[in-house]
Amino acid sequence: MLQSTINYLGEPTTALLRKKYMLGGGRLGWTGKEGKYQISDFPTWFCLMAQGDLIYITEPLSSFRQHDSQQHQNLDTHFGGLICWTMMIQAAIERNVFLQKDIDKRKAIIQWLKYADENVVAMKDYPKDVWERTYVQDFLKAYAGMAASLSNGYHVEYNIDTTRPKGIYQGDAV
Template identity: 75%
Template structure:
């Protein structure tokens, strides 16, 4: 990670290497780890070298149904990891610039990302990949609810007009669906329009 001027920044929990040395890793294991921690350990689109034929119809994403909630990087990683292993190179080959105007600083993008994570969990559960055991499903859902709950805490200070935004309304529907999944066999069910 670097700042606006190119100075190297210390790693954050999400930017630290998940292994000490370059290694072949199980896509299933890394996918489960990412879903259970709500962390994209693989990084931005520029950090991976991939073969287009393994992507969803040659496009970014996993399901093709993410719509406006698709986050291009981790959804694509799940698509690829569902098909096999990956080589994780610990040597930094690119830089990730941290600055105040990044897209993830935008609240709509932030809530869209939270919604996208639930779409990935739902797909993993429905396709029986990454989250195969009940304990794995429970851990992922609880971690998402914890992280989403922290966002709800911040939201109580938002002005009234913000609560009417489609991203916020969808986020609240998704939150209710994720909470309900803990009592209905980990079936993630909610209705939102991602178009």
């Protein structure tokens, strides 16, 4: 998943798991640092997989309905997802889990950059107010940090504020 930036497992509703194996005994996420850039599914899968084996059943047991008002249609959510992927790659490298060999680290970073490049190219037509949005500016910082990591030993570093505004979902499992 880290080397392809594709969530092969899907939404949280498709999994059966024990809360005790989740972050802090019941929260979604992996590092606890994702904050406003936390995506509920793939960081949770990394948290669970870092603790041991899992079983993946290829037979579809649920379906995913798409509609116009879904969160992933939102531009901030899209850029937030890209940022979240950088945080997961960074955590895997720092924790020396999943991406242990240099070639695996390089593949994950380059694949993310390839995906992010498509988004940077699409941004050429964005109006100024979109460029000024926090999520877009943080994405550009993450982009620069990921690119720089290729020449500094795969150390992914960038500085963004991940604090969630009050009243925003904090990642507790239901």
